[in-house]
Amino acid sequence: MQNSLKDQVALVTGGTKGIGKAIADKLSNAGVKVVVTARTAPTDxxxxxxxxxxxxxxxxxxxxxxxxxxEKYGRIDIIVNNAGANLSPGGGFSTISDEHWNADWQMNFMSVVRINKALLPSMIKQESGIIINISSGAARQPIWEMTMSYSSAKAALNVYSKALASEVGSKGVRVNVVSPGVVKTTLMLEFIENISKSSNSTIEEAFKVVMDKVDVPMGRMAEPEEIANLVAFLVSAEAKYITGTNYAIDGGALPTV
Structure with missing residues (x-):
């Protein structure tokens, strides 16, 4: 797998921490030249x-x-659209303003559409490329108290990804979706802390609320590196006949097949 990735150029958005950093590090260790984006430079x-x-x-x-x-590399081989966040307050439809809806859709959907639109012409010209859009299990298992607008944006991302895969498959470009469940990242821990504050409960109680809502059979959060392992496989030559597919990596939480 590593030999198939050596010297390729990859963009990992939101690649300075959490899942994005784990993906960037995994690809770099496989010989990929990795570009990461974020609002602030990484400390590590x-x-x-x-x-x-x-x-x-x-x-x-x-x-x-x-x-x-x-301009720097002259090509792009891999795009991992990882940047995203649940930006709206919990509490259901009455608590979510137009501004909240717009922020979630800009961050979790339109940002991906724009990145792909800007870089796809280069992939099509070279007749090769791989796009991985990082979605969420919340797109298929929404929690109205916590993820209504975020889940909606990610659901749209899933549909867009399938349509894009159909459009560009004959041009040498593969498009897949990876849908993590609950992952042990700084953002997730902050999310749990916010639930704790808003519900006047302890961190442990808030964590239990999240885990009970999602109902993970494996009984734990995923490590970011576990998501990165799946992404690294999907961008490799070993996955060259896989496109238009949404992979859940959620410890068995999705209750349907």
Missing amino acids: NANGHYFIAADHAKPESAETIATEIL
Whole structure:
């Protein structure tokens, strides 16, 4: 697998911490030249990923990122659209304003559409490329108290990804979705802390609420590296006949087949 990835160029959005960092490190260790984006520079960049400062919620960021990558490397082989966040308050429909809805959709859906649109022409020209859109189990298992607008945006991302895979498959570009469940990241821990504060409960009680809602048969959160392992396989030559597919990696939480 590592031999098939050596010297390829990859973009990992939101690649400075959590799942994104784990993916960036995994690809780098396989010989990939990795570009990461985030609003602020990473404090830990031991693998020496090339960093581009970007706020993906801003429409102009995609063209800026694409231009810099193509000027520096002359190509792009892998796009991992990982940047995303649940930006709305809990409590259901009455607590979510138009601004909240817009923020979630800009961050979790439109940012991906714009990055792909900016870089896909280069992939199509070279007749090869792989796109992995990081979605969420919440897109198929929404929790109305916690993830209504976020889940909606991620569900749209799933549909868009399937349509895009159908469009560009004959042009040498593969598109797949990875849908993690609950993952032990800083954002997830902050999410649990916010639930604790808003419900006047302990961190342990808030964690139990989340785990009970999601109902993970394996009884634990995923480690970011476990998501990275799946992504690394999907972008490798070993997965060259896989496209248009959504992979749940959620410890068995999704209650349907």
